[in-house]
Amino acid sequence: MSVLAPPARRGLLLRMLPPGIYSGRASRLVERSLVVYSHAWVMFVSGLFEPLFYLLAFQVGFGKLVTEVVGPGGQPLSYVAFVAPALLASSAMNGAVFDSTYNLFFKLRYANTYEAMLATPIGPLDVALGEIAWAVLRGGVYAVSFLAVMGAMGLVVSWWALLMIPVALLIAFAFAAVGMASVTFLRSTSQFDYIQLALMPLFLFSTTFYPLSVYPEPLQVVVRCFPLYHGIELMRGLSAGILTPGMLGNVAYLVIMAAIGLYASARRIGKLLLT
Numbered sequence: 001m002s003v004l005a006p007p008a009r010r011g012l013l014l015r016m017l018p019p020g021i022y023s024g025r026a027s028r029l030v031e032r033s034l035v036v037y038s039h040a041w042v043m044f045v046s047g048l049f050e051p052l053f054y055l056l057a058f059q060v061g062f063g064k065l066v067t068e069v070v071g072p073g074g075q076p077l078s079y080v081a082f083v084a085p086a087l088l089a090s091s092a093m094n095g096a097v098f099d100s101t102y103n104l105f106f107k108l109r110y111a112n113t114y115e116a117m118l119a120t121p122i123g124p125l126d127v128a129l130g131e132i133a134w135a136v137l138r139g140g141v142y143a144v145s146f147l148a149v150m151g152a153m154g155l156v157v158s159w160w161a162l163l164m165i166p167v168a169l170l171i172a173f174a175f176a177a178v179g180m181a182s183v184t185f186l187r188s189t190s191q192f193d194y195i196q197l198a199l200m201p202l203f204l205f206s207t208t209f210y211p212l213s214v215y216p217e218p219l220q221v222v223v224r225c226f227p228l229y230h231g232i233e234l235m236r237g238l239s240a241g242i243l244t245p246g247m248l249g250n251v252a253y254l255v256i257m258a259a260i261g262l263y264a265s266a267r268r269i270g271k272l273l274l275t
Helices: 005-016 027-038 042-048 050-058 081-107 113-120 124-152 159-183 189-205 217-223 227-240 246-274
Strands: 068-071 074-076
Touching: 005 068, 027 124, 042 081, 050 081, 050 124, 068 081, 074 081, 081 124, 081 159, 081 189, 081 227, 113 124, 113 189, 113 246, 124 159, 159 189, 159 227, 159 246, 189 227
Parallel strands: none
Antiparallel strands: 068 074
């Protein structure tokens, strides 16, 4: 029975969607990405080092100046233990956005990769799911490596920290989906400056380096609207082993963001290449 269940569910989904939107072949895009990156593994691995360099810098440098900060639930944390979960969330965001914007733009505007794919039974939703799945897979590899380094540095104090990996996958999914939808509106590479203009404030002001309490109250409201803030809140709570009901709201925010991004991505790709 379990063997027949996945095709049955897929058949139900196919009947619910318009013809040509989804064929259940999204995994083919993941396979393609694996083949491509097998010849460019240095580019894949290089994404591991940026957050690790940040973490090392805070461990041997700035962390010596700031000894403790207030963490989840008012618990005091070393500054490195406070920043590390935020860097993990930021790494998941940056890796997902890179894969779903720069790489996708080249395939969409220059290589005509998706036009060739859509000439097969693969549909726009397959393309969106496949590309987002690859970004999530890449983010998962980074998350496991980063968490291992945190453990080696003694920054993991709770078994709940293992859930930081699925949270990193959720962050990667949400940002990859929105990034993919956004890049379909770009017409030239110079417009990628807009993406960086959005990412930089998220990285700097989503409580990555400072507690929310240091911001003025009006700015705190703005920060709570940032998607990365919700990912960092989840990461910090799990890292410290402190779970609160508010974390369900953080998860809901990212899930809704992922769903909207996925819908918009599939719709935009279909509009650009099928009409």
